[in-house]
Amino acid sequence: MNVGDLLRQPHLWACGAGEDGIAASSRVRLARNLRGHAFPDWAGEDENLRVWRTLEPVLRALPSMQGSVSAANEAMTDLDRQILVERHLSSREHARKGRGSGIVLRADERLAVMVNEEDHLRMQSLECGLRLHEVWERMEALDREFEERIACAFSPRLGYLTACPTNVGTGLRASVMLHVPGLVLMEEMAPAVNGIQKLGLAVRGLWGEGTEAVGNMFQISNQMTLGAREEDLVGDLDRLVREVIDHERNARARLMRSRETVVRDHVGRALGILGHAHVLTSNETLSHLSALRLGIELGIVERLDRATVDALLLLTQPAHIQRAAGRPLGPRERDEARARLVRERLGEPPRRRRVRKTKA
Amino acid sequence: MKCEICKAQEASVHLTQVMDGEVKKLHMCEDCARKGGINIENPVSISDLLLGLGKEEPVEEAPAAPDRACPVCHLRQADFRKTGRLGCPECYAAFATELAPLLRQMHRRDHHVGRTPGAVPGGVSPAEEAAAVQEALDRAVADERFEEAARLRDRLLALRQRIAAGSPAAPEAGP
Numbered sequence: 001m002n003v004g005d006l007l008r009q010p011h012l013w014a015c016g017a018g019e020d021g022i023a024a025s026s027r028v029r030l031a032r033n034l035r036g037h038a039f040p041d042w043a044g045e046d047e048n049l050r051v052w053r054t055l056e057p058v059l060r061a062l063p064s065m066q067g068s069v070s071a072a073n074e075a076m077t078d079l080d081r082q083i084l085v086e087r088h089l090s091s092r093e094h095a096r097k098g099r100g101s102g103i104v105l106r107a108d109e110r111l112a113v114m115v116n117e118e119d120h121l122r123m124q125s126l127e128c129g130l131r132l133h134e135v136w137e138r139m140e141a142l143d144r145e146f147e148e149r150i151a152c153a154f155s156p157r158l159g160y161l162t163a164c165p166t167n168v169g170t171g172l173r174a175s176v177m178l179h180v181p182g183l184v185l186m187e188e189m190a191p192a193v194n195g196i197q198k199l200g201l202a203v204r205g206l207w208g209e210g211t212e213a214v215g216n217m218f219q220i221s222n223q224m225t226l227g228a229r230e231e232d233l234v235g236d237l238d239r240l241v242r243e244v245i246d247h248e249r250n251a252r253a254r255l256m257r258s259r260e261t262v263v264r265d266h267v268g269r270a271l272g273i274l275g276h277a278h279v280l281t282s283n284e285t286l287s288h289l290s291a292l293r294l295g296i297e298l299g300i301v302e303r304l305d306r307a308t309v310d311a312l313l314l315l316t317q318p319a320h321i322q323r324a325a326g327r328p329l330g331p332r333e334r335d336e337a338r339a340r341l342v343r344e345r346l347g348e349p350p351r352r353r354r355v356r357k358t359k360a
Numbered sequence: 361m362k363c364e365i366c367k368a369q370e371a372s373v374h375l376t377q378v379m380d381g382e383v384k385k386l387h388m389c390e391d392c393a394r395k396g397g398i399n400i401e402n403p404v405s406i407s408d409l410l411l412g413l414g415k416e417e418p419v420e421e422a423p424a425a426p427d428r429a430c431p432v433c434h435l436r437q438a439d440f441r442k443t444g445r446l447g448c449p450e451c452y453a454a455f456a457t458e459l460a461p462l463l464r465q466m467h468r469r470d471h472h473v474g475r476t477p478g479a480v481p482g483g484v485s486p487a488e489e490a491a492a493v494q495e496a497l498d499r500a501v502a503d504e505r506f507e508e509a510a511r512l513r514d515r516l517l518a519l520r521q522r523i524a525a526g527s528p529a530a531p532e533a534g535p
Contacts, residue, residue: 033449038433042447118445140475147477153449156492158463159472161449165459166466168452170474200468227469 021297021306022245023130024177024217027088028139028234031162031171032121032146033153039163040101040116048100048116055115058149059104064111064142070104073097079328082319088126093117111142118163119171121146130245132174132238136230159226169226174234176241177206181216181294182251183244185263192247193218200224201240206286215286215313220244256298267295275346279332280339285316292346304346312345363389430454469508471496473515490519 033039034055040048052072060068073081073094084090089105094117105112114122123146125139146152153161159169167173183189193203202223205213220241222233255263270291274280280288293309295301314320316338322329325337363371369389429436431454435447446452452459464470471492493516500509 035449038448039446041443041445042433042435042439143475152477154477155449155452155472156476157471157496158452159474159476161452163445165446165463168463169467169472172474224467224469226463226467227471227473229474 020245020249021293022179022248023241024179024310025088025126025128026130026132026135026174026176027124027126028132028135028172028174029122029124030139030143031119031160031167031173032123032143033161033163034120035151035153037120037153039118040097040120041118041163045098045100051120052100052102052115055121055150056102056104059113059115059146062142062145062149064138064145065104065106065113067107068104068111069107070102072099072102074099075102079319079322083323086314086317086319089124090114091117091122094122111138113142119167130176130238130241132176132234132241136174136234140230166223167225170228170230170233172225172230172233173221174237175219175221176237177217177219178241178244178248179215179217179290179293180244180248180251181290182248182255184216185255185266186251188247188251189218192244196220196240196244199240201237214283215290217286217290252294252298263294263298264300267291267298267300271295271301271346274342276343277339278343279335280316280342281335282316282318282338285338285342286313289313289316308345312342315341361387363387363392365389365392428454470499471512473511490516493519 034051037043037051038047040051043051056070056072059065060070071080076084081090081095084103085092085095087109089109089112090103091114094101094103094114097116101114101116103112103114110126112124112126114124123139123142125135125142127135127138155161160171162168162171180189183192196203200223202221204219204221206215206217206219220237222237225233228236270288274285274288274292289309289312292301292304293306296304296306296309315324318334321334321337321341324341325333329337361371363369364387366389369391371387371389373388373390373393374386427436427438430447430451432450433447435451437455437458440446440451440455446455460470493512497509497512497516500506500512
């Protein structure tokens with residue numbers, strides 16, 4: 001099995017689990033570096049290549065990484081690397097790197113290790129729904145296994161040393177992806193983001209750093225990595241996320257009490273467009289899928305389930321669309337292919353083929 | 361929304377951050393962001409930007425400070441300022457003075473209390489760790505950060521007990 005095969009399977013996110021789907025996924029990542037080696041951006045390609053060749057077999061042999069696949073960056077096509085980014089297994093920065101960087105990931109995508117991104121190792125543990133503690137435990141096990149074999153750059157005072165001082169200490173970034181259309185529709189998300197940031201946490205868009213929130217998806221993560229224990233960083237985020245989820249539930253309930261028709265209209269229009277459009281941009285699709293997801297969760301749309309929507313959230317991304325087409329597509333072709341895919345997946349099932357009118 | 365810097369192009373880079381309890385926002389176009397040294401896919405924080413990390417010319421005083429280099433990897437301060445990234449693990453020692461205020465601002469704390477590599481080859485012994493905690497404790501007391509000092513004192517006592525008991529460098533117990 002190679003990375004290409006792996007990426008043909010349905011994604012972790014489309015698990016449809018997680019009580020009410022407000023928390024879409026939970027993630028913890030650790031930044032680690034090898035002792036006595038320059039960080040990837042400062043080391044030359046040759047040293048990066050040596051590090052990759054050293055780490056790749058070590059990582060694949062770890063008990064936690066049984067059944068893993070790996071690929072050097074230069075052995076992957078641009079499209080494959082982009083697909084990894086869309087599945088949140090790799091970062092945009094890592095996807096841009098060439099020789100000397102690579103990825104090792106478990107076939108179930110729950111654990112992935114980027115080698116020679118900003119740091120020698122960016123290990124991540126990913127799970128759908130709100131399962132931060134579980135995700136952290138899996139991460140910690142992998143970290144321990146790794147440390148038994150390779151000495152990491154560590155200072156007693158500053159902890160794990162990272163290329164960027166923003167990650168030093170624990171090297172830990174925990175994040176939860178939240179779908180909060182209720183708060184957005186009630187215009188309560190801006191003050192919530194404000195409050196969350198005041199607590200020292202970061203709020204980002206769907207694709208992480210430097211991205212705007214699309215499809216009412218927000219990623220909340222810790223900012224500070226130094227001076228707190230890993231369990232506390234994870235626990236603090238977990239508590240905060242649970243509060244945000246409560247606010248979202250509450251916002252949805254109020255929305256249905258005070259503006260039910262508006263919500264039904266919003267959901268219905270989204271379903272109408274998704275089911276019948278012939279050209280759909282990526283952002284338009286995300287925003288309508290968000291409305292549809294809300295409709296399913298509120299019981300407004302009964303014939304579809306959340307897993308279908310979650311699968312589409314991923315499959316309508318540009319690289320996934322091109323993978324499905326089997327060839328590179330221009331933006332316009334992508335928008336058409338996307339609309340076709342969405343129509344197929346969301347269309348009313350028993351339907352007679354329409355008779356095409358012939359031109360007069 | 362127009363870019364706050366050139367006031368001409370549409371702003372597409374939005375930096376939001378809390379500094380000293382205050383929310384700061386900066387909306388820029390991609391060109392201005394790039395000129396400001398921001399790596400759009402992996403942006404530096406506003407604090408970095410304000411501290412001059414993302415810019416060629418440092419905002420802080422200390423204008424004529426010599427451009428020192430890390431003795432191991434030869435990264436210069438100017439390189440760090442340009443990219444916001446260090447060259448190797450030894451850079452933390454080489455630029456300790458410059459990094460200290462930056463770390464305090466980013467993390468509000470200046471020493472690690474999380475996991476340690478444990479009983480790994482090259483891991484940190486409890487004695488080494490105790491020395492580091494003692495150092496941090498002295499600093500906390502000097503800066504009148506008493507809450508932190510109390511935590512460090514407890515940690516130091518635990519470490520001393522562990523050293524007295526002769527146990528290996530076990531990582532700190534979980535919650």
